[in-house]
Amino acid sequence: MLNHAISDYFHFDYQFFHTLRPLFLKPGHLTNEYNSGHRAQYLHPVKMYIFISLLFFVLAFRGNHQVIKEVKETTTTQRVADSVKRATVDSIGKKQHLTAEQKKAIADKLKVTPVSENGKIKYNIDYNVGDQIDVLGVKIDRNGTYEDYLKKQEKHSPAQRDNVIQRYIAHKSYDWAGQGKDAQKMFIEALQHNSPKVMFLILPLFALILKIAFSKNRKFYVEHIIYAIHLHCFIFLFLIAVIIINMLLPHSWHSVSDWLQLLATLVVIWYIYRSLRVVYNRSRWRTVSKMLGISLMYMLVFSLSFFVILIITAVTTV
Numbered sequence: 001m002l003n004h005a006i007s008d009y010f011h012f013d014y015q016f017f018h019t020l021r022p023l024f025l026k027p028g029h030l031t032n033e034y035n036s037g038h039r040a041q042y043l044h045p046v047k048m049y050i051f052i053s054l055l056f057f058v059l060a061f062r063g064n065h066q067v068i069k070e071v072k073e074t075t076t077t078q079r080v081a082d083s084v085k086r087a088t089v090d091s092i093g094k095k096q097h098l099t100a101e102q103k104k105a106i107a108d109k110l111k112v113t114p115v116s117e118n119g120k121i122k123y124n125i126d127y128n129v130g131d132q133i134d135v136l137g138v139k140i141d142r143n144g145t146y147e148d149y150l151k152k153q154e155k156h157s158p159a160q161r162d163n164v165i166q167r168y169i170a171h172k173s174y175d176w177a178g179q180g181k182d183a184q185k186m187f188i189e190a191l192q193h194n195s196p197k198v199m200f201l202i203l204p205l206f207a208l209i210l211k212i213a214f215s216k217n218r219k220f221y222v223e224h225i226i227y228a229i230h231l232h233c234f235i236f237l238f239l240i241a242v243i244i245i246n247m248l249l250p251h252s253w254h255s256v257s258d259w260l261q262l263l264a265t266l267v268v269i270w271y272i273y274r275s276l277r278v279v280y281n282r283s284r285w286r287t288v289s290k291m292l293g294i295s296l297m298y299m300l301v302f303s304l305s306f307f308v309i310l311i312i313t314a315v316t317t318v
Helices: 002-025 029-035 045-060 077-096 100-109 146-155 164-178 183-213 221-248 254-280 284-316
Strands: 067-072 111-117 120-126 132-135 138-141
Touching: 002 029, 002 045, 002 221, 029 221, 029 254, 045 183, 045 221, 146 164, 183 221, 183 284, 221 254, 254 284
Parallel strands: none
Antiparallel strands: 067 120, 111 120, 132 138
């Protein structure tokens, strides 16, 4: 058992790193190799996708709904809290290009709560301070009830009232609030947990789009799936690298972070273009036109898939 465990580990390790080189440096080459039957030296696409996507979503969802700053306990609590608050507002303003009035409104709503832990103070920043909280687009009164919500809905015209899904979200939110649970936090955590499932809907649909767009290539459907998996594996790995670099950058380097995101976007666009040319062997302008059409269809499929997961999350979250 020990012998097999060690050999399997190093076999996976060899295949994984041997697969990374063509995946990163030769767009589309890995797909052509795999579809040609040269598979023994490369990692299985599904196995590689599961491993990479798991790592990506773990990094992508780290502390999305809460900003935490750590300082030593000996520092003056209120002064540091104000400093954290100002830095957060400045960060939001630079990211979203807010006006001074909008930044002031955000600053007025921010609540910085110091929490002592292991000899340090963590400053939890709550963005949802006020009479209402927003749960997936539904306005929930902090001190209200579901009956109050229904009475307010009756005052609106039929066109302005929330739909069935929004009413369901409101109902669940008020139930959780009555149990002392944070409705928004529960929804976000459940949605983050279900978000990777979106990709399992998108991959086969994206492969179907490719089969329709490149029907003249007469490739089997499974060949389009292999390309879809390899493409998403590259994007996830590349974004993992970008996330790690952003984590290492100092907080004050906002401009560098923005330029890095722009560069990452351009690299991904170039990679998609180049991989399509290599796999489907079309001319430059034909590849660009196909790429534009595929991108529009992909965004539609992504939106529909995310909407399905959103409904599943709203229905199944307890």
